[in-house]
Amino acid sequence: MANVFEIDELKVGYGKLEIIHGVTFSVEKNELFVIVGPNGSGKSTLLKGLFGLASIKGGKILFNGEDITKLPPHERSKLGLAYHPQLNNTFENLTVRENILLAGYFLDRDELERRLENVLEFLPEIRGFMERKVKTLSGGERQMVAFAMNMIKEPNTVMFDEPTAALSPKMADLIFDRIRRLKTEYGLTVVLVEQNAKKALEMGDRAMLLVTGSIKYLGPAQELLTHEDLASMYLGLRD
Amino acid sequence: MINLFLLMVDIGTMYGIFLILASSMELEYGELGIPNFGKVMFFAAGAFTVGALAVRIGTWLAGITWEGEFKTKSILYSTLVSRYFASHPLDAIAVFLFTLFLASIMGAVLGIVASYPAIRLREDYLAITLIAAGELFRIFGRNYDPLIGGTMGVGVPDVLAWLPSGAKEAGYILLSLSFAAATWLILYRLSTSPYGRTLRAIRDEELAASTLGKDIVKYRMRVLALGSAMAAVAGVIYAFYMGSVLADDFNPLKTFLVVLMVVLGGSGNPFGTLVGVAVYILLDRTLAILKHYVVLPFDINYFAMFLFGVLLLLVLMYKPEGIIPERPLLTVRAKFCRREDGTPERKLCD
Amino acid sequence: MMLDTNILLDALVYSNMLALLSLSLTLTIMTLKVANFAHGDLAIIGVYGAYTFLILAHVATYLTLPIAFLFGGLYALLNYVLVYSPMRRRGANFVMLMIASMAIDIATRSMLQMYADVLKLNFKVYSRAFIFNDVVFNIAGTRVRGLVLISTLSVVSLLAILYVLLMKTKFGVAMRAAIENPALAEVLGINVEKVYATSWFLAGGFAGVAGFFLPFRIPTSPDLGFIILLPIFAASILGGINSLSGAVIGGYIVGVSEILGTYLLSQPPINLSTAYRPAIPFAILILTLLLLPQGIASLWSRGE
Ligand SMILES: Nc1ncnc2c1ncn2[C@@H]1O[C@H](COP(=O)(O)OP(=O)(O)OP(=O)(O)O)[C@@H](O)[C@H]1O
Numbered sequence: 001m002a003n004v005f006e007i008d009e010l011k012v013g014y015g016k017l018e019i020i021h022g023v024t025f026s027v028e029k030n031e032l033f034v035i036v037g038p039n040g041s042g043k044s045t046l047l048k049g050l051f052g053l054a055s056i057k058g059g060k061i062l063f064n065g066e067d068i069t070k071l072p073p074h075e076r077s078k079l080g081l082a083y084h085p086q087l088n089n090t091f092e093n094l095t096v097r098e099n100i101l102l103a104g105y106f107l108d109r110d111e112l113e114r115r116l117e118n119v120l121e122f123l124p125e126i127r128g129f130m131e132r133k134v135k136t137l138s139g140g141e142r143q144m145v146a147f148a149m150n151m152i153k154e155p156n157t158v159m160f161d162e163p164t165a166a167l168s169p170k171m172a173d174l175i176f177d178r179i180r181r182l183k184t185e186y187g188l189t190v191v192l193v194e195q196n197a198k199k200a201l202e203m204g205d206r207a208m209l210l211v212t213g214s215i216k217y218l219g220p221a222q223e224l225l226t227h228e229d230l231a232s233m234y235l236g237l238r239d
Numbered sequence: 240m241i242n243l244f245l246l247m248v249d250i251g252t253m254y255g256i257f258l259i260l261a262s263s264m265e266l267e268y269g270e271l272g273i274p275n276f277g278k279v280m281f282f283a284a285g286a287f288t289v290g291a292l293a294v295r296i297g298t299w300l301a302g303i304t305w306e307g308e309f310k311t312k313s314i315l316y317s318t319l320v321s322r323y324f325a326s327h328p329l330d331a332i333a334v335f336l337f338t339l340f341l342a343s344i345m346g347a348v349l350g351i352v353a354s355y356p357a358i359r360l361r362e363d364y365l366a367i368t369l370i371a372a373g374e375l376f377r378i379f380g381r382n383y384d385p386l387i388g389g390t391m392g393v394g395v396p397d398v399l400a401w402l403p404s405g406a407k408e409a410g411y412i413l414l415s416l417s418f419a420a421a422t423w424l425i426l427y428r429l430s431t432s433p434y435g436r437t438l439r440a441i442r443d444e445e446l447a448a449s450t451l452g453k454d455i456v457k458y459r460m461r462v463l464a465l466g467s468a469m470a471a472v473a474g475v476i477y478a479f480y481m482g483s484v485l486a487d488d489f490n491p492l493k494t495f496l497v498v499l500m501v502v503l504g505g506s507g508n509p510f511g512t513l514v515g516v517a518v519y520i521l522l523d524r525t526l527a528i529l530k531h532y533v534v535l536p537f538d539i540n541y542f543a544m545f546l547f548g549v550l551l552l553l554v555l556m557y558k559p560e561g562i563i564p565e566r567p568l569l570t571v572r573a574k575f576c577r578r579e580d581g582t583p584e585r586k587l588c589d
Numbered sequence: 590m591m592l593d594t595n596i597l598l599d600a601l602v603y604s605n606m607l608a609l610l611s612l613s614l615t616l617t618i619m620t621l622k623v624a625n626f627a628h629g630d631l632a633i634i635g636v637y638g639a640y641t642f643l644i645l646a647h648v649a650t651y652l653t654l655p656i657a658f659l660f661g662g663l664y665a666l667l668n669y670v671l672v673y674s675p676m677r678r679r680g681a682n683f684v685m686l687m688i689a690s691m692a693i694d695i696a697t698r699s700m701l702q703m704y705a706d707v708l709k710l711n712f713k714v715y716s717r718a719f720i721f722n723d724v725v726f727n728i729a730g731t732r733v734r735g736l737v738l739i740s741t742l743s744v745v746s747l748l749a750i751l752y753v754l755l756m757k758t759k760f761g762v763a764m765r766a767a768i769e770n771p772a773l774a775e776v777l778g779i780n781v782e783k784v785y786a787t788s789w790f791l792a793g794g795f796a797g798v799a800g801f802f803l804p805f806r807i808p809t810s811p812d813l814g815f816i817i818l819l820p821i822f823a824a825s826i827l828g829g830i831n832s833l834s835g836a837v838i839g840g841y842i843v844g845v846s847e848i849l850g851t852y853l854l855s856q857p858p859i860n861l862s863t864a865y866r867p868a869i870p871f872a873i874l875i876l877t878l879l880l881l882p883q884g885i886a887s888l889w890s891r892g893e
């Protein structure tokens with residue numbers, strides 16, 4: 001029961017198409033679990049499957065011991081699972097405040113205010129643009145808004161899909177820092193999909209290498225980072 | 240009492256006329272994916288050509304001098320011309336062929352004009368543009384008396400007046416059905432040829448089609464020209480068969496009925512068109528006959544239209560592929576791509 | 590070529606109606622992503638609802654305005670819940686949804702025709718080409734026609750209500766979110782279907798209110814909903830299809846051009862028949878699609 005995710009022979013796809021071909025792995029409580037792999041290998045698809053946004057073709061997902069394989073996304077959300085999508089993760093035409101309020105749609109006013117304070121403490125950068133429409137924000141600022149939208153739900157497990165894609169190294173470091181703090185300070189479990197493999201693997205506990213929908217590596221993150229063949233072949237990492 | 244012979248004539252002729260219209264719609268929408276909601280305009284173009292010219296040419300051929308207004312006298316003169324045609328079959332045939340020729344040119348030209356918006360606009364904008372254009376065309380016919388007699392309509396001389404009665408009615412069926420058969424065969428040949436596959440590839444936004452690049456524009460233009468010429472031919476036959484042309488007859492409801500037939504039969508399959516038109520005509524005639532036997536607190540014509548609307552809705556909801564579905568394609572179908580705001584985009588999705 | 594105030598006031602009233610109609614059409618397009626060809630019919634459903642109530646209850650005409658809202662709204666809601674929503678769930682494409690709206694238009698108008706027959710038979714009233722008699726208000730010594738006053742007030746208050754709803758309430762935020770990105774809204778646990786259904790109810794209600802004003806201006810019949818479709822589309826497309834404020838402004842531009850244009854063209858020396866009136870919205874439609882396909886809203890939202 002110590003495992004947050006217990007995934008067994010999971011197959012995920014779209015329509016008739018199968019993208020993830022039966023993967024088996026688990027994610028421990030308070031672990032930072034990193035998923036890396038080349039473009040199009042199915043990382044996003046796997047996360048969507050875990051959150052109920054892509055169709056599950058087979059296998060089983062246990063979340064904190066409960067079978068969630070067939071649950072719709074909002075039910076999974078209620079169990080404390082949060083998902084930070086790779087694309088379109090904010091509402092462009094709404095202000096930052098509206099975006100965050102929307103994420104906490106089912107909270108009453110007082111609770112929302114209380115949580116908002118906590119979130120702003122965790123992501124104080126947002127204070128500067130609370131009333132601006134998202135479409136006027138930079139990529140990094142948008143990622144922070146999406147981050148905040150998940151935090152308002154006070155989840156126990158967060159899945160990030162490339163939260164630092166196309167960000168400046170400085171901004172990426174800031175996001176990485178907050179993700180690390182989720183684990184260390186708040187005791188959350190984090191699943192992190194990253195293109196920025198080096199950074200992610202350095203701070204991760206365990207890692208998975210996904211290639212064309214199958215697991216090529218599963219084990220300690222540091223080991224993958226220093227793995228002779230895999231690191232250079234799939235991740236573009238030298239030495 | 241219902242005259243069985245006349246009923247058969249009516250069903251046969253109307254089947255032919257609507258089959259031409261539906262075939263042209265199937266060609267444009269079913270095969271190429273352009274829903275031409277201006278169909279009635281091209282149909283009207285054919286009928287208006289006949290209305291404006293047949294009686295005028297007829298009086299000229301017969302050597303009758305016209306006295307009085309076109310609007311008020313056209314019915315009278317068309318009767319006189321019909322009488323002349325009864326003894327001059329060659330003149331009658333010449334008038335028919337000439338107006339047919341002119342109308343198809345008119346239709347094709349209008350079709351090319353319509354292809355300009357058809358290539359550029361998303362389908363709902365295109366639909367309202369074509370519907371509105373058709374309505375303005377009708378309003379023009381209704382208000383400009385010298386064209387087709389305005390609100391009074393215009394008489395059309397009987398080009399088969401030289402046949403004995405009985406044979407004449409059969410002649411109209413034959414005329415209508417043979418043109419329908421020819422049109423349908425064109426559709427069928429196109430649909431089963433490599434050309435048809437190209438059209439469907441364009442419709443389904445396939446990768447293969449996008450390599451055609453600029454040619455796609457040409458394909459669309461040609462198909463709309465052909466389809467519109469077909470509709471104009473239907474208008475010519477309709478005008479001669481009815482013996483008159485009334486602008487208000489060419490309202491958007493006609494287009495709707497053609498769409499109903501195509502969707503009901505199964506768009507993308509020429510055999511579906513054959514069936515769709517038949518089902519509609521039979522249903523329509525049955526309701527028309529029922530009219531004589533049942534008493535309702537409202538006009539049964541409205542009830543018929545209501546049924547057709549609901550029927551189309553039910554088909555769209557529960558059997559969108561129609562009675563005879565399109566045969567599966569040999570090529571791989573790409574996903575219908577939409578922009579963020581949901582509007583269709585003429586490119587492949589990723 | 591004198592423009593008297595009556596024509597200007599008529600232009601105002603007509604534009605008020607058009608603004609409500611194009612605004613509500615735009616609202617439905619934002620949810621369905623396809624233009625609804627039965628939108629004009631919602632106005633007629635509304636006015637027949639009000640008219641029926643008038644026949645039964647003999648109250649002051651303007652008191653039945655809420656009935657028009659209710660009928661238009663409920664009918665639109667029914668359309669959405671029974672047809673569009675299930676069709677979309679089954680994966681219907683753009684053109685199929687559009688054809689469905691045309692089928693609804695045909696069914697609705699013929700239903701109204703049948704209803705008109707029944708109404709006439711049972712109540713011995715005019716059920717087609719009927720008109721509403723207006724009242725005249727005396728405001729600080731000036732006589733103002735009720736239609737001018739009430740239609741303007743209705744537009745102003747409905748716009749204000751919609752603005753507050755969309756901008757100041759939680760539900761409004763959810764509505765804008767569900768319109769912009771339904772998938773993400775769903776992820777966040779918002780019931781997108783419910784939000785869309787509400788939009789349709791509101792849109793139908795607005796259309797119903799617009800329809801209520803029709804018989805004060807012109808004899809009203811079941812087919813009128815189709816006839817007014819062209820100016821509604823022209824206004825909505827001119828407004829930029831995805832902009833509510835654009836739709837309102839588009840409504841006023843098309844409305845005023847249509848009334849004044851028709852009037853001026855029918856005067857000497859042109860003497861054109863007023864039957865060509867649809868040519869004006871048609872011209873606006875074509876020009877917009879050719880010159881400004883994103884509508885006037887693109888003029889002020891470009892900078893953002
Ligand atoms: N909605 C969809 N429908 C069909 N196929 C899809 C869909 N989304 C993704 N795919 C396909 O699934 C495969 C895996 O895509 P996925 O987005 O999971 O890759 P990824 O590993 O996240 O890549 P990246 O690093 O570029 O984000 C790709 O071949 C992609 O084309």
Ligand SMILES: [Mg+2]
Nearest residue numbers: 043044045086
């Ligand atoms: Mg991805």
